Amino acid sequence: MKRFVTLFVISALLLSVLSGCWNRRELNEMSLAVAMAVDKSKKGYHVSVQVVNPSQISNQQNGGALHTPVSVYSASGKTLFEAIRKIIKTSSRKTYFGHLRLLIFSKEIAKEGVGKTLDMIWRDQEFRSDFFMVVSKTKKAKDILQIFTPVEKIPANHVFQTLEVSEKAWAPTVAIDIDEFIEDLLVEGKNPVLGGIQVHGNKESGKNSSSVSKIYPDARLVASDIALFKKDKLVGWLNVDESKGYNYILGNVKSTVGFLECPGGGNITMEVIRTEAKIKGNVVNHKPKISISLKLDQNIADVECDWDISKQTTIKQIEKESAKKIIALMDKAIKKAQKEKTDVFGFGSTIHKSNPKEWAALKKNWDQEFTSLEVDIKVETKIRVFGKVNQSLLKELEE
Amino acid sequence: MLDNGQISSRQLSILFLIFTMGDSVLILPTIVAGEAKQDAWISGILSLFFGAAIVFLYHRVGRMYPEHTLIENILTLLGKWIGSIVALLVIFYGMISIGALLREIGDFMTSQIMVETPITAIMILMIVVVGYAVRMGLESIARSVEIFFPWLVLLFTFLLALLVPQIDPEHVKPVFEGGIKPILRGAIPFTSYPFIETFMILMYLPFVKNKHEIQRSLFIGAGLGGLVLVVFTLLSILVLGSEMTSNQTYSGYKLATKITAGDIIERVEALLAGIWFITIFFKMILYFYASCLGTTQLFKFKDYKFLVVPMSIITLSLSLIITDNSLYLGTVFVEQWPYYDFTFGIVLLLILLIIGTRKLKKQKT
Amino acid sequence: MSFFKKNNTFTKEQQNRSNADLLSRELTINISTIKEVFGQTSDLIIRNTHLHFYEKVNLAIIYIEGLVDTAVQESVLNSMLMDHERTFAEKGNDQSAEQVVDFLINRILTVSQVVEVSDVTEVKTQLLSGNTLFFLDGHSKGFAVHTKGWKGRNIDEPESQTVVRGPREAFTENIETSITQIRKRIKDSSLIVESTQVGRITHTDVAIMYLKGIANEKALKEVRERLDKIDVDGILESGNIEEFIQDTTYSPFPTVFSTERADVIAGGLLEGRIAIFVDGTPFVLLVPALFIQFYQVSEDYYQRADISSLLRMLRLFCFIIALFGPALYIGITTYHMEMLPTSLLISLAAQREGIPFPALIEALMMEVAFEILREAGVRMPRTVGQAVSIVGALVIGEAAIMAGIVSPSMVIVVSITAIASFVIPSYNMAISLRILRFIFMMLAASFGLLGITVGIFALVLHLSSLKSFGVPYMTPFGPFVLKDQKDTIFRLPQWGLLNRPSLIAQHNTTRVDNKKSQKH
Structure with missing residues (x-):
């Protein structure tokens, strides 16, 4: 009997607990944020959040395309957290950030420093760390959230995947998540970078769903360039070539495309299939020195000139030329970073690891040291595959 | 004896292994990396040797009177009055440890997973299960630990295998940057949390079936447990880097968020918090059982089971008043707690060993 | 006597009573006592007659209609009431009751079992078990002749726990048939059956079966003690017994295994378990029962080992x-x-x-x-x-x-x-x-x-x-027994299953004597 009483008490307690359900969130009581844009406003921050309209995304219920696949809510506030909470004023549901894919900073915010905003995101348990951060090259970051994207219905997913793929297969972009960014911030002798994003085409008509009903949408979201940060502040941009150089130096390139001019006019295109970069640091007479060696395998993808590539000498020449070109790219990137006085390559931390004692002296003045840092670049290229044919069509036609 | 239960030497090994890992899996890398930076793993390896010495001490103390628990040892060796006071202090140590562990688990849950849930609700839930376990008796506890053990191994291997691709060997460089001092400072918490805190295992040695295998079991348990902790610390540094490891409150949890395998196994940290749950649960259970048993032996009660409910309530309130916020507890854990451990786990045991050996020698002659 | 040995407590009880209820030498008194005990039930048949070979003695034949096998009974009556005068007459005409009885039992009754009954309680049990009783005038003891037999169900396919491959024989409600099914499978003298009756009113036959020398003596003692402790008016199904003998009542998990498959019980006995048969139900209990046992089926042993292992994992x-x-x-x-x-x-x-x-x-x-x-x-x-x-x-x-x-x-x-x-x-x-x-x-x-x-x-x-x-219920996981893992989640091929589960059969754990039966 006693047991039954205790059982009863326990189940009664359990039920009372149930009615609490402090943390319970039903799926249809919250809205799923996939992207967040932070702009500057007079008071402080203007935060825009892209949330999913699940019923429009799911395959199963295609009940009329009355609604857009996503909606954007926004609010301003003195601090980021306040602004985010204020969104509830306009949204019927509480926003859930666990599945955030994309965080966009406007240029202004980035220039002032993203550290303040990041603290909230880094601290809050709901935010995870697997979303990418980008800096908007378009003036207002909010605009990015409003562009319709083809194929992938959720624009945030579109950008997420674009960044992920293009870092691997195109090279002049980076996909940085918050973990990497913060690690770069915390590590001595390294400064972070972020990818850039911008709208190509007509921004205004891209905000209308009719944009994606065209085969070529009015506005496209394009990932391009790399934003250089000094600590948490944006200081400059790397252009396409420099961005490529940046990725070569850090060995981020999985695959990309490069071309050479043929001696007799026309181009020859190479597909890079494998790279291996090694950065070594050394200190000689208290002077830091960095040497980068890059090994690179490439395929010949496209011969649009009458260069005779069946000869070994030509191959050697191509290898040499392309190495020269890549060195130039890397050099450009380093020059640019030196100009902005920000060591985004982590040369400082390389020195730290190789010569911890010398680093103690160098680190106080590292920004200055970096501008005059001597960097030695070695590139070794190998051509592996020639495609299905040996000789170029043009060459064949000539004969 | 109050509980006629007996445990096998294998069960003792597993119990001690889990006791060693305890809460350390989640928080130790953070604390040690805060001191020794990227050399935290060296602190770990160093601590393994300290640990071995400490476990040897446990064994020696336990061997003096194989049929006596720690509390009985204290009572016989230190005399009635001093012994009673020291025994009370030891019991209090056990209870405050449960309180701290309870608070730790509550803080973790409310800061990482369930923010809006009141911490009391979570702690009540935990203490109810811990109390239930203690009521079930030593044999049940030992059997259930055996059931959980394969899962623990499975989860750990799973974590290890999935984190290997995320390793960046550059993170451990430069080795020995700050010299030996920070490494030694890191070794203090690394020795005290897994090895010294577990001196309560002396309450369990009399229940082991094969007394001559105790030494082996203890060394296996502590060795494996310590090794796991070293691997975890090394992994945290290799994957997260020392900066991030010391920046995160729960680096072990952060480590689990790093797992990605082919876009399918992702975001599994809530499941992997399971490792920690198993170990911390059993650490609480072991403290709780030891405290109950100790109290019973001190006051010569006939049964320990009636103590479970009042003890649960006391530890629950202890965990609520022990600290205002999690930050304070964190500081205490780093700055004061190791010395508190040291007082009981080393100083007290050494005193017992010295007095005990003399007494035994006298008896012989 | 009947198939069953008497259990200790029951015999004691009977001895106490017997002083008061001893049968009389007078036939008429005996008959009226029995009538009184059974009241006016119409299926109690009492037939007054006398022995043909010794007509001086009056005889009463008593039985309960429906419980007796009429064919057997007829042959008994035949032999008793036929003319045997000549054979008996040789010994003279003035015989004592004892001599008559001796002649009757040893020379005339041609059935297997004849038991003397001396008190009313025994009379009651014998009658209710379906035996026919004979009373001679002037003799204070009656004779129970084994004529038990009533209509039961035929051996059928099991309704639950069906298999694709394996024997299709289920137990029936008749306890003797069920026990025979096991006897048929295990032809060894070490197979022991201990019988008892449980239930103040129902007097249900309950039998414990085990392999001597293999079954765990401690568990066996437990089973006997727990069965003895049962004091209830009726046992209608093995489920009733199960509730009385299980270790923990407040648990959703069954700690007693029950099955209607004969091969499962035989397998269990070979592992050293103890079976409990209850009359009136095809479900036989098997103890000690482990958690993992409820996830194993007999077919696991008839299919290929690798497939059974996979299926067991699937079940878990x-x-x-x-x-x-x-x-x-x-x-x-x-x-x-x-x-x-x-x-x-x-x-x-x-x-x-x-x-x-x-x-x-x-x-x-x-x-x-x-x-x-x-x-x-x-x-x-x-x-x-x-x-x-x-x-x-x-x-x-x-x-x-x-x-x-x-x-x-x-x-x-x-x-x-x-x-x-x-x-x-x-x-x-x-x-x-x-x-x-x-x-x-x-x-x-x-x-x-x-x-x-x-x-x-x-x-x-x-x-x-x-x-x-x-x-322990979770054997062999907790306590972990490495040796027993061979037949838990995985099942090794038959040549790997040479040992019995060590905690169940605590001695004599080897299934084979030499290595002959191992894989060639």
Whole structure:
């Protein structure tokens, strides 16, 4: 009997607990944020959040395309957290950030420093760390959230995947998540970078769903360039070539495309299939020195000139030329970073690891040291595959 | 004896292994990396040797009177009055440890997973299960630990295998940057949390079936447990880097968020918090059982089971008043707690060993 | 006497009574006593006659109609009432009662068993067991002749625990038939049957069967003691016995294994377990029972070892689904949304749009509806059962979704859970999961995965605190016995199964004498 009483008490307690359900969130009581844009406003921050309209995304219920696949809510506030909470004023549901894919900073915010905003995101348990951060090259970051994207219905997913793929297969972009960014911030002798994003085409008509009903949408979201940060502040941009150089130096390139001019006019295109970069640091007479060696395998993808590539000498020449070109790219990137006085390559931390004692002296003045840092670049290229044919069509036609 | 239960030497090994890992899996890398930076793993390896010495001490103390628990040892060796006071202090140590562990688990849950849930609700839930376990008796506890053990191994291997691709060997460089001092400072918490805190295992040695295998079991348990902790610390540094490891409150949890395998196994940290749950649960259970048993032996009660409910309530309130916020507890854990451990786990045991050996020698002659 | 030896306590009881109720030398007094005991029941047949070979003596034949095998009885009567005068006359005409009795038993009665009865209680038992009693005038003892026999069911295929490959013989309600089925399988003198009767009014025959020298003596003693302790008016099924002898009452888990398959019992006996047969039910109990035993079927030993191992793992996997399925769904979708891939989460969210209930209520509704359907399906006549399932499928599967009361994903979860719970071979284990599933759903709804984890902790602690007749329930996981893992989740090929489970058969654990039977 006693047991039954205790059982009863326990189940009664359990039920009372149930009615609490402090943390319970039903799926249809919250809205799923996939992207967040932070702009500057007079008071402080203007935060825009892209949330999913699940019923429009799911395959199963295609009940009329009355609604857009996503909606954007926004609010301003003195601090980021306040602004985010204020969104509830306009949204019927509480926003859930666990599945955030994309965080966009406007240029202004980035220039002032993203550290303040990041603290909230880094601290809050709901935010995870697997979303990418980008800096908007378009003036207002909010605009990015409003562009319709083809194929992938959720624009945030579109950008997420674009960044992920293009870092691997195109090279002049980076996909940085918050973990990497913060690690770069915390590590001595390294400064972070972020990818850039911008709208190509007509921004205004891209905000209308009719944009994606065209085969070529009015506005496209394009990932391009790399934003250089000094600590948490944006200081400059790397252009396409420099961005490529940046990725070569850090060995981020999985695959990309490069071309050479043929001696007799026309181009020859190479597909890079494998790279291996090694950065070594050394200190000689208290002077830091960095040497980068890059090994690179490439395929010949496209011969649009009458260069005779069946000869070994030509191959050697191509290898040499392309190495020269890549060195130039890397050099450009380093020059640019030196100009902005920000060591985004982590040369400082390389020195730290190789010569911890010398680093103690160098680190106080590292920004200055970096501008005059001597960097030695070695590139070794190998051509592996020639495609299905040996000789170029043009060459064949000539004969 | 109050509980006629007996445990096998294998069960003792597993119990001690889990006791060693305890809460350390989640928080130790953070604390040690805060001191020794990227050399935290060296602190770990160093601590393994300290640990071995400490476990040897446990064994020696336990061997003096194989049929006596720690509390009985204290009572016989230190005399009635001093012994009673020291025994009370030891019991209090056990209870405050449960309180701290309870608070730790509550803080973790409310800061990482369930923010809006009141911490009391979570702690009540935990203490109810811990109390239930203690009521079930030593044999049940030992059997259930055996059931959980394969899962623990499975989860750990799973974590290890999935984190290997995320390793960046550059993170451990430069080795020995700050010299030996920070490494030694890191070794203090690394020795005290897994090895010294577990001196309560002396309450369990009399229940082991094969007394001559105790030494082996203890060394296996502590060795494996310590090794796991070293691997975890090394992994945290290799994957997260020392900066991030010391920046995160729960680096072990952060480590689990790093797992990605082919876009399918992702975001599994809530499941992997399971490792920690198993170990911390059993650490609480072991403290709780030891405290109950100790109290019973001190006051010569006939049964320990009636103590479970009042003890649960006391530890629950202890965990609520022990600290205002999690930050304070964190500081205490780093700055004061190791010395508190040291007082009981080393100083007290050494005193017992010295007095005990003399007494035994006298008896012989 | 009957097939059964008397149990200690019962004989004692009878001895106490017998002083008062001894039979008289007078036949008429005896008959009136018996009439008094049985009241005016019409199926008690008393026939007054006298022996043909010695007409001086009056004779009463008493039996209960329907309980006796008429063919046997007829032959007995024949031999008694036939003319034997000549054979007997040789010894003279003036015989003492004892001589008559001796002649009657040794020369005339041609059946196997004849037992002397001397008090009323014994008379009662013998009559009620279906034996025919003879009383001679002037002799204070009666004779019970074994004429037991009534109509029972034929040996049939088992209704539960069916197999694709394996014997198709189930026990019947008749205890002797059941015991014979085991005897047929284990032809060894070490197979011991101990019989007793349980139930003040029903006097149900209960038999303990074990292999001497293999069965765990401690467990055997426990079984005997616990059976002795039972004091109740009636035992109608082995389930009644089970409740009396199980170790823990307050546990959803069965600690006594029951089956109607003869081969399972024979296998259990060979492992050193003890079987308890109860008259009137085909379900035989087997103790000690371990947790894992409820996930094994006899077919595991008849199929290839690798396949059986996989199937056992599948069953354990189903156990996990059946227990945690809805709880995990509730926990993850309401507390740990970050664990789901984004696209899955969006699709789940889309399904939940417009559902008026929280996930827990939704799941509870579905589960309860399913339990109702299942119960209806079991109790209904088979033809109606079909209709029930059609209505159920339509109502729950289709209409509820169309009406927007439950989400399709919830239907998927609940039905997978239901199917998984059917995979568990033992019915009483499956029932326990049904109860626990609801508890886990509650825990998940109030604390998310934390609740489930805590629940698992409590569950494992509970399981490891259980014992079945002195053997820890979770053997060989906790305590871990490496040797016994060979036939737990995995099953090694037959040549690998040379040892009996060590905690059940505590001595004589080797199944073979030499290495001959190992793989060649």
